[in-house]
Amino acid sequence: MTPSSSASSRHWYVGCVRSCQEKKVSESLSRMGVEHYLPLRREIHKWSDRRKVVECLVLPRFIFVRCTDKDRVEILLREQRIWRFLPSEGKAAVVRDEEMETFRRMVQDGPSPVRLSGESLSPGDRVRVIDGPLTGLECELVSIASGRCLAVRLGALGTATMDLDIQTVEKI
Numbered sequence: 696m697t698p699s700s701s702a703s704s705r706h707w708y709v710g711c712v713r714s715c716q717e718k719k720v721s722e723s724l725s726r727m728g729v730e731h732y733l734p735l736r737r738e739i740h741k742w743s744d745r746r747k748v749v750e751c752l753v754l755p756r757f758i759f760v761r762c763t764d765k766d767r768v769e770i771l772l773r774e775q776r777i778w779r780f781l782p783s784e785g786k787a788a789v790v791r792d793e794e795m796e797t798f799r800r801m802v803q804d805g806p807s808p809v810r811l812s813g814e815s816l817s818p819g820d821r822v823r824v825i826d827g828p829l830t831g832l833e834c835e836l837v838s839i840a841s842g843r844c845l846a847v848r849l850g851a852l853g854t855a856t857m858d859l860d861i862q863t864v865e866k867i
């Protein structure tokens with residue numbers, strides 16, 4: 696790799712890693728001198744006789760790599776456990792530095808575990824509640840704030856709202 700590459704030509708890419716190889720890939724990239732980020736969180740696992748703090752993957756099978764486009768190709772050739780970089784519109788998807796920094800802060804400092812949703816929700820979307828006592832309820836998403844969503848438009852009556860965890864709804 697070329698450590699002298701200018702910071703402006705280096706971007707964050709999302710590497711797709713073979714199953715259960717994330718930590719080994721991280722060690723390998725460190726030995727190669729490649730800047731990378733493997734999001735881990737600490738969890739307490741309980742057994743009947745003891746408790747143990749365990750580092751768990753936030754995003755299984757993914758690792759973030761910061762490099763130039765040329766180095767990205769070299770990494771694919773040298774590190775066989777990375778089988779591709781996540782594509783977007785026919786090219787390797789680039790994660791902006793600001794987005795990466797925000798994601799890192801969420802993982803490190805967030806009060807609750809980070810969960811990703813493949814679909815983006817926005818006000819006006821029809822959603823279905825998939826967890827909790829309201830499971831199966833369908834409504835219109837009115838607003839989203841701080842990982843919570845407020846829902847239900849009642850037509851002529853106006854809008855009745857309820858505070859729901861965004862993870863408990865899915866787009867219809």
